[in-house]
Structure formats: C-alpha cells, structure tokens
Amino acid sequence: MNNQPSSNTEAEELYRLYAGKELSPVEKMKIPAQEMPNQDPKVRSRNMKEVALGYTKEQAVVEATRCLQCKNPPCISDCPVHINIPAFLAETAKENFDEALKVIRRDSLLPAMCGRVCPQESQCQKNCTMGKALKSIDKAVSIGRVERFLADNVDPEPVQIAAETGKKVLIVGSGPAGITCAADCRKAGHRVVICEAFNKPGGVTVYGIPEFRLPKTIVDKEIKNLQAMGVEIRPNFLVGKTQKLKDLMEKEHFDAAFIAVGAGLPVFTGVEGENLIGVFAANEYLTRSNLMKAYDKEHALTPMFTSRRVAVLGGGNVAMDAARTAVRMGAEKVAVIYRRTEAEMPARKEEVHHAKEEGIVFYMLKNIRRIIGDENGRVRQIETVSFELGEPDASGRRSPVEIPGSEELMDFDTVIIAIGSRSNPLIQQTTAEIEFNPKGNIIVSSEMESSWKNVFAGGDIVSGAATVISAMGQGREAAKAINKRLSEKMFSHTFSVRLSELDINGKIQPYHIVSYFQDTASMYLRQIGMSGFDLAESNRGWVVNAMTVLFEAPLPQWNETVEMTTWALNRTGVRLFRDFTAKDGKGTILAKGTSSWVVIDESTRQPVPQEVFGDKELITGDPILPGIRPGRFSPIPEENRLGQSSYFWNPRTSEQDLNRHINNINYLISCIESIPENFRAEKTLKRFDIVFKAEIYAHQQIEIRTILGETEAVHTLIRTSDGKEVCTAKTEWENCH
C-alpha cells in the first residue's frame, strides 16, 4: 500500500462494523457513502498537485461493501468497456485486492486513469440500484473511487501476451483510444507501433487534462506498461506529414492500422475581438500549462499568460480544467460563462463541485457577445448577453433563447474559449483513401473499419469530441475487429527483389533468390488450390528479377474446390504481368492478384527482348515458355522442387521434407557472394522468416542446425565456418486440419 491519505476515523469505525460481514440489502443501505478525501481548497488552489487524495483501505472496503450485487447489474451495461463491476466490488469488500484489480484489467488496462477522469455519474453510477434506492445519484456506490484505489495500490500482474503472430498493426495517435487499441492488439500477439505527433505519448491525458486532476506519473506508468508489453512508440511522428499513412503502411508492411488522432482542432466563437491579446483556445492554455509545464515558471521556457481576471467560455470538463488552471496560475477572479444551466453542463459533477470550492464563479445562461480591447489590443472587457431556456433541441438539451436587452459589460483581461473542438484536418488532407463526413469525422462500419480496408478508426476522430472512456471503448471495439481480421487466414504478401539491391559482378546470382521466392509464391498459390499455375515452372532457368506477386485472400477450407482463372500475359516494355482470380465452388472470389516479372538473359544480363516471346506464346497456358530451359542455370536441384507444398504447411511434415527445405536454403546461400546488409526477406504466412544477418561467401562452410521442436515448430540456424550466425529461419504452424 502506498500513496495513502491520512487515516479516517469514521471509515475505520465502519470498517470494524461491516467489513467481511454478510449484510442484508437494508443493512447495506444504512452504510454511509464514503466521501473522497481532498486537498483543502485554499491550499490546492495554489499548487498543481492532485486534488483528490484517494480512498483509504478502510474507505474502499466500506464503499465496496455497499454494493447490492444486483442480479441484473445496470453498471456493467452502462460502462463503455463493460467491466464486471459487482465482481470487483465483491472482491474488494473481501479485501482480495489483487483479484479485484484482475477483474477490472480483464476489460480495462487503464483503471488509474478511468477511476479519475470517467464521468461515472453519467455512466456506471448513473443507474446504480443503491443510488436509486436512496433517491440520490450522490449516494450511488462510488465505483470510480474504488477503481482508483485498486489501481493506485495494487501492482498489476504482467499482461499475458499471445504467441507472436508476425502481423503488424499501426496505431496513429497515443491518446486513450490509441493506447487501448494498442494494448489489445499486442495482447493478441501482433507487433504494434504507435505514432505520436507530440514528444510525449498520452494524447489528451498529457496535453489536456491537468496535473491536479490526472497526475502525469499515472499516464507515464500506463505508457511504460505498454512499452513493457513490447509496444513501440514513435514520438515526433505526425502521420500524414512526417510520412503519409499509405507510404508508412506499405514500406513497413503493416497489416492493419487504427487511426485515433482525436478531435484537436479548437472551435472559436467568431465574436468580435476574438483575436485580441489575451484570448486563448483552452487547448493552447492547457497545453502550455500541461505538456510544456509552463506552470513551473522557474524551469519552463514556455510562457504562461499573466492574468488577473479570467473568463472561461463553456461548460465541459475542458472549461473546468482551464478555469481551475487559471486559479492556480494566480488569477484573482475566474468565471465560467455557460449559456445553459448547471444541469446541462457536460462537465463531471465532481469537477464543477471542486471548481466552486476553489472560488470559481459560475455565470449561467450567459454568452459572450463581443470582446473589447484596450489601446494596446489587450482584452479589457467582455460584453455578455443573457438567455432563458426554451424547447429541447436535437441533443435533448433545452436550447437557450436570448433575452433582448440583457447585454452587460464585465471586466476581464483574459478569455479562454472552451466550447468544443473539431476533428483535426491533417489526416483528411493527406489520406485520400479514407472517407470523412462533412464534419471531418472518419466514417466507420459497425466494426470501426473505415472505407479503406484494414484501416480502422476510433475515438474523437470518429465520434467528435467526447470522453476518455468512450474513446477507450472504441479503441477496444476496433482492436477486437482488427484481431479478428488478422486471425482470418489472409494472404497479403509482396515478394520483391530489386536488382539494384544485389550487386551483379558475375558471381552473384540473384535469380537464385528470386527463384526461391517464386517457389514459395507458387507454393502459396497451390495452397489455395491454384493448381496448374506454377510460376516457378514457367520461368525455370531464366534469371528473373523484380518479380512481384501480390494477392490477398482468405484461406479456403482444406477440402474446398477452388477454380483458378488466369489471364493472358500482358507486357509493358520488358515487364510481364499476369492477373489471376481464384473462386470457390460457390463462385465467391477468394483471391485476386497480379504477378509480374522481368526475364533476363543470363549471358548478357539484359532483359530478354520482347521478340523472343511471340504473341502466340504469350496467350497460351502453362508453361508459358516451353522449350526454353537452359538447365544448367536451374538453381535448385530438380528433385528438391518436389513436394514444396509440404515444407511450410502440413503439421505432419516429414523430416525428409524439412531437410529438403533446408537444403534449398543452403544451396541458395552458397550461391550468393554477398548479400547487402539491408536485404531482408520476411514472410509471415504461418510465419516463415529468413533474415540474412551477415555477408555470406561461397567458400565459407555453412553449417545448418535444425531443431525440431514439438511436431509443429522448426527452427533452422545457419552459421558460417567462423561461427557467425548468418541465417535463422523459424517455422510455425497452427493446426490447419
């Protein structure tokens, strides 16, 4: 236990009375709701430290004991990530704190954050039976506070991560949606990379939510947990600008992406005087204070505007955060101006309460009409106008109606605008593949997938400005969809060797590599039933470079018949193309793709001229180049070409087949004079990687060691004579029938 506030005698007494006892609902209802211990308002309004100090152990147990353990708990369905709330409260009441946290972490990896910033009164605590029974939402079980107690005081177990899948997921934005999605995708065994535009990860929890409400150490801890799970975070990386999404996905072979860039673009009112000195978007004011630490005037180089009288426009959490920051920055008067009444304010109730305690004035049913500056262009006054509530609008809130002649002038030197934010336009400006609605939000399917296949989106960029927990909920939904998609047996492979990567000097024979890829490619094709289409066969004996085979398809059932269609070869210059489509018995398209290659004459090192292939040959079926079989260049011994399909696939692959496979690699490597360091062949279908780690010379002896693990795993290790590891290959299978 750490970070505990001082003892609470009342709670200790209740703890002695009730802890661990079987209580009837009537008895439970008699237990007083536990108040959160807070820093004294007078003290805290002069520091940036966290306001709420957290429950003591006794308080947490007493509060958890109040839970009625409803048969149909409304709290679970009202929680955006559906935490099993009664279960964790029951464990807390029994002082099984480890178990309690485990229950939470099944559905939320960020309890320390959620316990602090979730609007519980409009979510899990909204329909709490205890609150209903006592006829006050304030008497609902304080779920968030107990959650926070557990997160702060129990060390979580390390997250279990599934076996590596070899798939890669890109997350754009490290706010609540991004980190939730990242964690869930990583748990499923995918490699996860997060790109963050700021220098520090955390998104709104770092730049927006102030220290006194969510200490940055809490965010840091969550980020470190994420990194410990193996998630890579790239700061200073603005997707769309530093690199376009498409380029990034293609260059680094991401299988899926999740866009969670938030709604960061501040909305201005458009009133006169909005560009005067002393008018700030809440985003700017808060970013200066939070991310740039401008509140620490002694150390920070980023300045904070010196204010005496501050008007904050808006009624949400951001408005409360800005107003309370202004108090801490030394303002004499801080007023929140909101055009509806307190009942309609979207801010967390607790924040409004805290703001009032800190001396912030609330002007309800007022709006700003214009901002008046002095002779130096600095804010001097604001003119407000008053409203009364009319009929409910589309959002169900009663819309304010202006009272004529209600204008009045108030003295302020600073105006902070916190009336909402729109989605950032950068992704829209730079990503033509994704559809947006007129508001600039990404349009997604029910599974959070955008119009661009395998690119998902969630959080405020989809829903418009909302809460941390709803963003987390969407991050979780998207992760579920991504994990499902990536577990489908999809093909998506690029085999590509650029001639320029291989220094041709007469000794190097790049076609060996290409041929090897060809074999693999053709093997994949056969695996989805594309018999009679054998790329390796069709090109045997020729030096083929720049061969690319691209296709994407779900794997058919093992016994399914697949109909394969190919088109005649097309040609652009010396490059040959062939499209193909594979259909299952019902006519559903399983695969569509294109293969392309250039045939090079081994003796001249030049592409074979077009004349060699007459048009007639080009439109006939396989083999496409009959009769042209200069056997001495055949890179892989004929006998080793047999049975290729069993190398990687069948869990019952014989040892003989494996040896053949290894011989192939061996032969391949022995033929190569050198492989540039940056050459890297990586394929992740059922996981088969070859990573060349060093230069290999033909005269070097290469030792191959094969470790046969369980019948389902093979590791190949290749060393040079001096013991240098030059190649590792790992093969794994799932049980595929």
Next chain:
Amino acid sequence: MYQILKKTQLSDTVFDFTVRAPLIARERKAGQFVIVQADNEFAERIPLTIADADDEAGTIRLIFAAIGASTRALSGMNEGDTIANILGPLGKPTHIENFGHAVCVGGGIGVAPLYPIVKALKAAGNRVTVIIGARTADLIILEPEMRAAADEVLIVTDDGSKGGKGVVTGPLKRLCESDTEKPDFVVTIGPAVMMKFCALTTKPFGVPTVASLNTIMIDGTGMCGGCRVSVGGKTRFVCVDGPEFDAHQVDFDNMLLRLNSFKKEEEHKCRIGISHE
C-alpha cells in the same frame, strides 16, 4: 535522434545547423517548417523553417536567429549534441508553378526559408529575382547561395552598408512599376512589418503576393490555435492552413499585435538568459 552534424555561425545572432532527420529530409518541400524542442521537459516548442534538406544524407538545415531565451539555448548546442525533438515537415508546401517572373523578398532571417522556395521556383522555369533586406551588411545571410540559385539578387540595407540604402519595398516598387520587369508572382518572408509593406506595395499593381507567416505556435499540428491569423476576415491557422497566405488578405496589424502576446512574460525569461551569458 536529431543530432547536430554541423554548426556554423552566420552572424552575431544567426546560426546555421545541419541536423540529422532522415524522415523529414525525405518528405519536406519548399515552404514547410519544423517544430524544434531542445530538451524533452522544459524547453519551448519553436517553429523553424527548413532552409534546405539533403534527402540522401538524411539531413535538414535550420537557420535561426538567437533572439529569445529558447533560440539562445538552441544556439548554445554544439556539433554532436542531440536536439530532443523535431517534428515535421509541417504546413503546406509553397505552391510552385511557372509564373514567369517571380520575385522573392526576404528580410533578415526570413531569407533562410526563402532559399528553398527560390530554388523550387527556378526549377519550375521561373525567372527569379531575389530581394534581400537587412539592417546592416553583417546580417545578410545566404547571399552566395541566392546568387547561385536566382537570376538576379538585389540587396538593400537600412544603413547602406551593402547594396542600396533603404528597405525592400524600394526595389520591389521599382520592379512593379517597370514595364519589362513587372513581377508575375511575389513571395515575401521576413518580419511582419516588412511583409505588411510588401503587400501594400504590390497590391495597387495587382501582383499576386504570398507571405509566409511566423506566428506564435505550440504544437504546429492545428491543435492549439495560438497561431491563428485573420485572412480575408476569416480566422485561419498558420500551422495547418499556412504558413503561406495571400498577403493582400492577411490582417498584418492583428498579427503584429498577437506576436506581442507574451512580451511581458518573455522579457523576464530573456533577461534571465542574458545574465547567464
């Protein structure tokens, strides 16, 4: 990450850094900028234009004047040191096409971001005239580079220590009035006052003029709104809508005002910095 590979001092206050930043070097186009933050905790985020880049070497060139606390701290870094954070390339690239006669007006440190634009305009087939203005001869930067890149370079200084005595609007006006040399396109980068008067100079002649604005900025990604300017009566963000705007539409008076938002607070910091030197 962002190591300083080369540091040159161009004048009393102007520094020229070549920094490793391969991704930015690859993507950047003329007119774009970066946000630089010297350390990860307390340093300010400052927008600096990219003066040049070498895609193959993976480097960008940053030229800046050490005039505030943060730029002075940056200028104290040396070759081999690492800048904690550089974000970019940001902003929209300059719209480049063959306008005919393009005139590029740079004042003071604004000559640095002008350089890639001059090169790009030249590459697009323009006849490019560069006007460089500075307080005094010592403060003129990139003159040889500009002479190599442009068809003609005109220099003016406030004190007449180099080129003509006067301000950039002098030669600009003469070009506008000329029958043969009238610009088809003007781009101006420099102090807000200079850009304002360039805009006022070209407006009567109907010469399309863009100004690259350098406002107060925090994130550089459209998030804080600190960089907002009024363009044609509409509030625009320099970081994502700019940095270049139609100079005839920009409310330079308001921009000048807003540039001074933190004058009071910054003076304090600046003095702290100086007393250490």
